Amino acid sequence: MTVPSPSGPAPAVTPAVRCRSLGVSFGAVRALHHVSLDLAPGRIHALVGQNGAGKTTLAKVLAGLQAPDSGEVHIAGCKLPSGDVRAARGAGLAMVHQHFSLPPSFTVVEALELTAFRPGGRSVFRRAELRRRWQSAAAEMGGEAVLSTRIRDLPVETRQSLEIVRALATDARVVILDEPTALLTPAAIDTLFERLRRLRDDGVTVLVVLHKLREVAAVADTVSVLRDGELVLGPSEMSELSQGRLSDAIVGPASGADRTVGVEATVDGERQTLLELVGVSSRESAFEPGLRSIDLSVETREIVGIAGVEGNGQRSLVSVIAGLNAVAAGSVLLGGTEMTRAPPARRRLRGLRLVPFDRNSEGISRRAPVWLNQSALRLIGRPGRRLPLISLNQYKRQATEALDHWQVRYDSVSQPAESLSGGNVQRLILSREMAPGLEVLVAAQPTRGLDFSATNFVRRSLQRLRDSGAGVLLVSSDLDELFELSDRLLVMYGGTIVARFEAPYDRRAVGDAMTGALR
Amino acid sequence: MTGGLQRLGSTIVLVGVSFLLTALVLWISGYGVGDVFSGTVQGAITATGAATSTVRWAIPLLLIGLGVVIGFRAGFFNIGGQGQFYMGACAALVVSLGWRGGPATLVILGATAAAVLAGSAWSLLPGYLRVRFATDEVLTTLMMNFIGALVLQYLTAGPMRNPSGTGQTAASERIPEAFRITDSSGVSATVLLLVGAVIVLVWLLLDRTRFGLTMTLVGRNPTMARWQGIDVSRVGLVTFGLSGALAGLAGAVELHGPGARLVTGFSPEVGFTAVVVALVGLLSVWGTVVAAIFFGGLQSAILFLPIVTDLPPPALVLLHGMVAFLVTVKFRSARRRRAPLAPEALAD
Numbered sequence: 040m041t042v043p044s045p046s047g048p049a050p051a052v053t054p055a056v057r058c059r060s061l062g063v064s065f066g067a068v069r070a071l072h073h074v075s076l077d078l079a080p081g082r083i084h085a086l087v088g089q090n091g092a093g094k095t096t097l098a099k100v101l102a103g104l105q106a107p108d109s110g111e112v113h114i115a116g117c118k119l120p121s122g123d124v125r126a127a128r129g130a131g132l133a134m135v136h137q138h139f140s141l142p143p144s145f146t147v148v149e150a151l152e153l154t155a156f157r158p159g160g161r162s163v164f165r166r167a168e169l170r171r172r173w174q175s176a177a178a179e180m181g182g183e184a185v186l187s188t189r190i191r192d193l194p195v196e197t198r199q200s201l202e203i204v205r206a207l208a209t210d211a212r213v214v215i216l217d218e219p220t221a222l223l224t225p226a227a228i229d230t231l232f233e234r235l236r237r238l239r240d241d242g243v244t245v246l247v248v249l250h251k252l253r254e255v256a257a258v259a260d261t262v263s264v265l266r267d268g269e270l271v272l273g274p275s276e277m278s279e280l281s282q283g284r285l286s287d288a289i290v291g292p293a294s295g296a297d298r299t300v301g302v303e304a305t306v307d308g309e310r311q312t313l314l315e316l317v318g319v320s321s322r323e324s325a326f327e328p329g330l331r332s333i334d335l336s337v338e339t340r341e342i343v344g345i346a347g348v349e350g351n352g353q354r355s356l357v358s359v360i361a362g363l364n365a366v367a368a369g370s371v372l373l374g375g376t377e378m379t380r381a382p383p384a385r386r387r388l389r390g391l392r393l394v395p396f397d398r399n400s401e402g403i404s405r406r407a408p409v410w411l412n413q414s415a416l417r418l419i420g421r422p423g424r425r426l427p428l429i430s431l432n433q434y435k436r437q438a439t440e441a442l443d444h445w446q447v448r449y450d451s452v453s454q455p456a457e458s459l460s461g462g463n464v465q466r467l468i469l470s471r472e473m474a475p476g477l478e479v480l481v482a483a484q485p486t487r488g489l490d491f492s493a494t495n496f497v498r499r500s501l502q503r504l505r506d507s508g509a510g511v512l513l514v515s516s517d518l519d520e521l522f523e524l525s526d527r528l529l530v531m532y533g534g535t536i537v538a539r540f541e542a543p544y545d546r547r548a549v550g551d552a553m554t555g556a557l558r
Numbered sequence: 559m560t561g562g563l564q565r566l567g568s569t570i571v572l573v574g575v576s577f578l579l580t581a582l583v584l585w586i587s588g589y590g591v592g593d594v595f596s597g598t599v600q601g602a603i604t605a606t607g608a609a610t611s612t613v614r615w616a617i618p619l620l621l622i623g624l625g626v627v628i629g630f631r632a633g634f635f636n637i638g639g640q641g642q643f644y645m646g647a648c649a650a651l652v653v654s655l656g657w658r659g660g661p662a663t664l665v666i667l668g669a670t671a672a673a674v675l676a677g678s679a680w681s682l683l684p685g686y687l688r689v690r691f692a693t694d695e696v697l698t699t700l701m702m703n704f705i706g707a708l709v710l711q712y713l714t715a716g717p718m719r720n721p722s723g724t725g726q727t728a729a730s731e732r733i734p735e736a737f738r739i740t741d742s743s744g745v746s747a748t749v750l751l752l753v754g755a756v757i758v759l760v761w762l763l764l765d766r767t768r769f770g771l772t773m774t775l776v777g778r779n780p781t782m783a784r785w786q787g788i789d790v791s792r793v794g795l796v797t798f799g800l801s802g803a804l805a806g807l808a809g810a811v812e813l814h815g816p817g818a819r820l821v822t823g824f825s826p827e828v829g830f831t832a833v834v835v836a837l838v839g840l841l842s843v844w845g846t847v848v849a850a851i852f853f854g855g856l857q858s859a860i861l862f863l864p865i866v867t868d869l870p871p872p873a874l875v876l877l878h879g880m881v882a883f884l885v886t887v888k889f890r891s892a893r894r895r896r897a898p899l900a901p902e903a904l905a906d
Contacts, residue, residue, distance in 0.1 A: 404779035
């Protein structure tokens, strides 16, 4: 600590954000432990770490959304009352959430007005006045943003820009972005980074939570690493840091977690078509275009990738295959059997397995015990025995075996599944979906939001599955993942397949197809 | 299981607080609190016939309450127990009076079957609206209660009315004595066996069958259940049907047991108290058994108290209401109302 003297150099710049020994615990889980961090003003700071390292918790504490158990937060030298989101906003701090937080049924201008923090604002407003007020802000969003468009009709990138515009509308001096790149295409990520740099040049301090080292290298001035709730590195100048040092800090001392798991598929012998869609169309939903005459097939021993900007019908496609959405025209076949109108259970029994888009709401039941989540597929189809009574112990035992085989970490199988971390939830889902009986797996965004080692684990598992003879349809918005795993790659745009590629893939050609430039 | 113990502890505390608050109100009103509570214990347990009376009142609460537990397991809030109970009783009455000359066993079985069907039909209508149109079942089952009460009123004041009745409220004719399964005490070996069998069957269904597990999954997360290939609508309909069937069964037991005839607006609170019973019983089968006996005892005491104290009967209903109020507050704060089960609300 230096004591500034009248004749000495000026005291060091006040950090834009300073936190001192923050601690947060959720029950027995220690989310943050003695985290102290100073962020210099006017720079882009990256915060990285594995799933469950405490990144989002730290962001929430800084934004006043989560009261810390101990420690304090200062913004530009002023101490914030703990867990007071209004005070944090008043101090010039704004947060862009991982999941979009604007109400989908609002128009752009309504959403902006709703969340604007103006002390003493009037509660009655006139629409014309609102439009005038927000016109310039909306122009910043770029694109063809129209103030009267409803949020739900905006494309993903525009929605995110809007979140950022909203954050800045309050003259924020500090902006926190929680995993802003997770939902974006490569091109949109570049635009986002460009925008962050402009913010920095305007003197705004940016703290951005990121997952991929490539993105950190592309945008950050400094980087800080959280591991198991502790700050293990940083903030360090990006220029003074090697990639290797950074990944070591993130992953920690060498762990053997990269082992893959053997999977036996029931398919053997010659090549056959496991999943086939012939001219499938479906009606549009509230969130996505309908499908327009989709033809695709998945054969034994192959991974077929589906690329595309999100919201171009991928969800409809998976739902139609699962039997959750009705088919308007065309047919769906599983293992050569017509299944167009078959209920989901019959498709499951025919060997269809699914890794849904959103693992926490579609893949597991967070409040049901771990063992029941693992056993869910045993509940459909004919019972194996005549007596309707079952042994819960036997269910639990089998679930435990499968979970251990897949190296899921849990305290007790009887705990609710919400006690699992993101990577372990995905392992649980894989342990259920990849059990024997599988013929074709439809995996939707199987690695989204997972940390490095969990991502690797899932990718190796998919490859092993393919090598054992099964077919995989992989829907992903991660092009690197698709290029690495896919034997063939299809691109969806506007509810239909606009291009088909074979390895080796041309990144630019795929990118063009994804943005509709091919049409 | 610390979570379970905690919930049990907080429920016991809550019942205790209700007692204290009620005592406070009685004390302020100038009643002898000690007398009232000793009277309550007498009326529920120690007085002659009190224990039998407790069991008699516990039976409908238990049967309807188990129906509520079944509904909750799959995520549905069936508060239409009152109407389903009335419809069951009405169906049993129609069969019993319509087939007066039949062999007793057959008539009783037929009337019980009719009651079960009527109860489940009364529940299936809101159930269908729920799974088909995502209509909030809390509203529809509640409203169906009023229709059920009016059907009962129509029967007792109209076609089934006892013309020689002199009372102020309309009542039906009595069913033949041979068709009854208890005397007016409402407790007999037959009834106890029946109720015992129902308890065990419901417990097995919920905790020892694949369907029970399926209901649990649907109740916790219907979206996930759908992705797993579970037919959520079917599970919902079966659940509603079973839930109403138990309330209907309670109606038949009431008629063929202590009632012997139906009176307009009889046991007007039993369906609602049963919801509280299920909640106090922590939505578990065995907890509901205990809670039903507790509330049965209260009901018995309410009828007994005027004999030993100058207390007006509504004073103990206060305790009832206090428990119901606190349980509801606790339940509602612990568990926000889930979003309606819309057909495909899969937002990104």
